[in-house]
Amino acid sequence: MKQNFTVRRGALDGVEAFLRVAQHRSFRRAAAELRGTPSAVSQAIHALEARVGAALFIRTTRSVGLSEAGERFLSRAKPAFEELVAASEAARELGQRPVGLLRLAVPRAVVPLILEPVIASFCQAYPEIEVEIAASEEMVDLAAGGFDAGIRLGQFIAPDMAAVRLTAPFPLIVVGSPAYLRGRKRPADIEDLRDHACLRVRRSNGSIAPWPFVDGNKTLEAIVSGPLIAHDYSTLLGAAIQGVGLAQVPAPLARAPIADGRLLALLTPFAVTSPGVFLYHPGKRQVLPRLRAFIEHVKYRSAQKPRAATNSLARKKAG
CATH class of the missing domain: 1.10.10.10 (Winged helix-like DNA-binding domain superfamily/Winged helix DNA-binding domain)
Known part of the structure; x- marks a missing residue:
């Protein structure tokens, strides 16, 4: 009792x-x-x-x-x-001061895109902070789960959370492998997806997400079907590379396989723009120094990437 x-x-x-x-x-x-x-x-x-x-x-x-x-x-x-x-x-x-355990709830796809490039330098800069990354597609309750912060696409973050932008907005693009498209007609319009195997993602609430598009000033949602349902974009991307079907994924995630020819971008005129990836937390009054240090470190490293890319391009032109 x-x-x-x-x-x-x-x-x-x-x-x-x-x-x-x-x-x-x-x-x-x-x-x-x-x-x-x-x-x-x-x-x-x-x-x-x-x-x-x-x-x-x-x-x-x-x-x-x-x-x-x-x-x-x-x-x-x-x-x-x-x-x-x-x-x-x-x-x-x-x-x-920045010490203690920093716990982050993140989607699996975010780990290679955002965390892997900065985690080593952050751990070196702040040796008294331990970083724990819980990679999951579930929309967790930060307070109940004991997390300092989470990372998600902007459209999935609750309005009462403080959000810090980690990436610029980017399109959600449809991709397919040359092997899958061989012998098939490439989709030129959203309606053409009816004739294709489309790989889908299941949301944390249990529903299967439709594919969002824009057609002029209109926002559309296509109900697609296919042989695979996954809980994260990384799995869909891997399946698309293997020729299982078409997938709609964040453009940054598909950048490398598109560049090396393993995937082709499709229906780009209809691509909808995602707000980008944000780090979110309960609010400014609850930001401990360890989280503030991580936010500033990621923002600084993100700012360095465009500068490094510009310098690299300048060197190539000079050569």
Whole structure:
């Protein structure tokens, strides 16, 4: 049976004063350490004794000693108070500098695109931070799961979350392998997808996502069918490369296989633009230094990529 439990208001009042007096056997020295007056320390002890229901000290004009109740109280209160002080210091350290465990909930497709390029440099820059990456397509409750932050496509982030952009907006593109398209008519219009095997993704709520498109100023959703349903874009991309069918995936994820000829981009005039990838967390007031350090590091590294690409292109032209 569940018991009702409450901590009495002011239950710890006077405990530190008691411990200082017990240590020095002097109200005057305890007051000096606590930056108070002997009278204030004495009043705190009297109030504590009233709550405990027993005298904790034996006082004379020449000395201060512990009563039997005081000895018992000291034996339990001292280690408990020291543990409270240590807990406070540990919590304060987490709030003042980047240390501790940083837990991130991310989709699998984000790991190679965003995290792998920065994780090594971040761990080197912040050796006192441990990074835990929980790769899953589930939309987790950050607070309930004990996560500092999550990473998701912008359209899937709740409006009450603080969001930090990690990528520019990008299109969701349809891709297919040359092997799959060999002997088949390439889709030139959204309606042509009816004649193709389309690989689909199941959302975290259990529904199968339609394929979104734009046609002029209109936004459309195509209900497609095919031999494979997966829970993440990486699996769909791999299946498309193997020639299982067509897949609709974020353009950055397909950039490399398109560049090396393993995939072809299709229906690009109808590609819908995703807001991009964002890091999200409950709000500014809850941002610990370890998360703030990670956000700034990722933003800095992301800013360096376009600059590096521009410099590389300039060198090629100069050559």
